[in-house]
Amino acid sequence: MAYWLMKSEPTVFGIEHLQQRDVALWDGVRNYQARNFLRQMKKGDMAFFYHSNCKVPGIVGLMMIEREGYDDPTQFDPHHAYFDPKSSLAKPRWTGVDVRFVEKFQDTLSLNTLRAMPELADLPLVRQGNRLSLMPVSDQQWQVIWAHCKR
DNA sequence: GCCAACGTTGGC
DNA sequence: GCCAACGTTGGC
Numbered sequence: 001m002a003y004w005l006m007k008s009e010p011t012v013f014g015i016e017h018l019q020q021r022d023v024a025l026w027d028g029v030r031n032y033q034a035r036n037f038l039r040q041m042k043k044g045d046m047a048f049f050y051h052s053n054c055k056v057p058g059i060v061g062l063m064m065i066e067r068e069g070y071d072d073p074t075q076f077d078p079h080h081a082y083f084d085p086k087s088s089l090a091k092p093r094w095t096g097v098d099v100r101f102v103e104k105f106q107d108t109l110s111l112n113t114l115r116a117m118p119e120l121a122d123l124p125l126v127r128q129g130n131r132l133s134l135m136p137v138s139d140q141q142w143q144v145i146w147a148h149c150k151r
Numbered sequence: 152g153c154c155a156a157c158g159t160t161g162g163c
Numbered sequence: 164g165c166c167a168a169c170g171t172t173g174g175c
Contacts, residue, residue, distance in 0.1 A: 009173085031158075053173045111174080129156040131172050 003137040004037070004047035005059070005125060006099075015049050015061040018101045027072045027096045028082045034133050038095045039069045047099065048137065048145065050125070051108065058110035059145065067098035106150040119144045 006026065008014065018024055029035055045065040051057055072094040074082035087093040115126045120141055124130045137145070 007173090033158095057174070129173095131157055133172085 002040070002042065002045045003139065003142040004041065004045060004065075004134060005050055005123075005137050006047050006063075006134040007050045007052040007125075009053045010051045010060075011054070014051060015101075015104050018049065018061075018063060018099065019104055021101070023066050023098055023100050025072075025096050026099050027074045029072070029096070029133060030082065030084065030094060031131075031133060034135075035093075035095050037134055037136060038097055040136075041065045041068060041097050043068055046102075046142075047134075052133075056108050056110050058108040058112075058114065059105070059149065060108050061104040062102040062149075063099045064102050065097055066100040069095040069097050072096035103151065109145065109148055109150075113148065114145070117144055117148075 010016075013024070026038070029038055043065055047063050047065065048059045049061040049063055051060050071092040072082070073096075074080045075084040075087040075092065075094045076089060077083055078085075082094075084093060111126070114120055114123075120126050123137065123141055124132045124135050
């Protein structure tokens, strides 16, 4: 089983949305590096839910990969914000996964706190200027983060 | 709202 | 294939 961290803007799709829906498609990833990670995800993998572009960016909860990578349907829909005219049913470009809500933490584990953990120095999230929207988390990194999550 | 950092696009 | 211009991300 592998571990991941996945970013989303809470005004677009936050942990509360996932909590309400229980299972949701993680769509809209339009970056090849991130897409390739999506394709590596396996059912049962665990992922931290990270809120970005908000007042207190940080880890807010836990989810599980429910369904492995399949064609992100939004790429085909010309009326959708995530539409990609260069993609087609014959040659789809983008992948989504289904994620299942597991829990919401009592407090946000803020980016500032994460940056203060020396064990996370190699995590792309804490590096300056990083824009990768989802990334693998090593076993050791996971343990360190998990120990700080208020449950 | 600002803007640095980054990825993508497209002319050449 | 280079690289300037452009658009986007995301912390602050």
